[in-house]
Amino acid sequence: MEQIKEKIPAIKMEHIVKKFGNFAANDDINLEVKAGEIHALLGENGAGKSTLMNILSGLLQPTSGEIFLRGKKVKIKNPAAASKLGIGMVHQHFMLIDAFTVTENIMLGAEKTKGASLDIETAKKEIQALVDKYKLRVNPDALITDISIGQQQRVEILKTLYRKADILIFDEPTAVLTPQEIQELIVTMKNLAAEGKAIILITHKLEEIRQAADRVTVIRSGKSLETFNAKNVSAITLAEKMVGRKVSFTTEKKAAKTGKDILKINDLVVKDAENVTKVDHLSLDIRAGEIIGIAGIDGNGQTE
Incomplete structure (x- = not known):
């Protein structure tokens, strides 16, 4: 009996179509995800990955x-129904309330009560147990506004675990993380998969797929193309499947011939409306004939 259960996928999506007017964001997509695996969805921006997962998490309804x-056919009418079915989504743009604590954000929508009052202490103990078990370093009493981007993502993960999710969807989770935080996230996902949870990783980053995923399904122009063993497929094959043409990972480029300085920034300080320093004594020279890159994790002053 156990062998039969193992053959039944945790998730099976068959012939999924999602149309917005005449545009098919998902066009006859098929996907199977096993319990205990990290399954990557790979595709360019606009390929239909997030639309498919928004259907699975109840945010959208399929056209067909x-x-x-x-193994049981389900209709997922809304996110609350998805949560009851054990599906949790860690969104690319966090859905947290800055003025609330970590505990209050995790409880929101799944409140525990003692009589007529919220039972925050019991919730906090449960959250701390999850923090310890999965090594998701975050203080349950901290305000969201006072913790880092990486810690905020851990809060989103804790929200799904607090609701007993055993199918977790990560939507472009590394976009705002430092390299160290990315490695920590991969360890967390592997630990969750080792527990028997099904993990879906939406991404377009080939190296992270090879590090984290067991299998990878390529989606292009709203269609599911092929599923590969992530450890056995080359980055070039994945890239070519993703974009639909031959690709080159090398760039031949002549050295830049730069001219005189055309812009100088000296000791620039920028503060926001709350008097928080966004740019701290930055100096930069830009010369004619060159392309300047400004690199950094989201929220570190690039926009300012």
């Missing part, structure tokens, strides 16, 4: 197609 969870 069927969804099976553990």
Whole structure:
């Protein structure tokens, strides 16, 4: 009996179509994800990855197609229904309230009560147990506004675990993380998969797929093309499947011939409306004939 159960995928999405007017964001997509695996969805921006996962998480309804969870056909009418089915989504843009604590954000929508009052202490103990178990370093009493981007993502993960999710969707989770935080996230995902949870990783980063995923399904122009063993497929094959043409990972470029300085920034300080320093004594020279890159994790002053 156990062997039969193992053959039934945690998630099976069959012939999923999602149209917005005459445009098909998902066009007859098929996807199977096993319990205990990290399954990557690879595709360019606009390929239909997030639309497909928004259907699975109840944010969107499919135009047609069927969804099976553990072999049983289901209709996921909204995010609350998805949560009851054990599906949790860690969104690329965090859905947190800055003025609330970590505990209050995690409880929101799944409140525990003691009599007529919120039972925050019991919730906090449960959250701390999850923090310890999965090594998701974050203080349950901290305000969201006072913690880092990486810690805010851990809060989003804790929200799904607090609701007993065993199918977790990560939507472009490394976009705002430092290299160290990316490695920590990969360890967390592997630990969750080792527990038997099904992990879906939406990404277009080939190296992260090879590091983290067990299998990868390529989506292009709203269609599911092929599923590969992530450890056995080359980055070139994945890239060519993703974009639909031959690609080169090398760039031949002549050295820049730069001219005189055309812009100088000296000791620039920028503060926001709350008097928080966004740019701290920055100096920069830009010369004619060159391309300047400004690199950094989101929210470190690039926009300012």
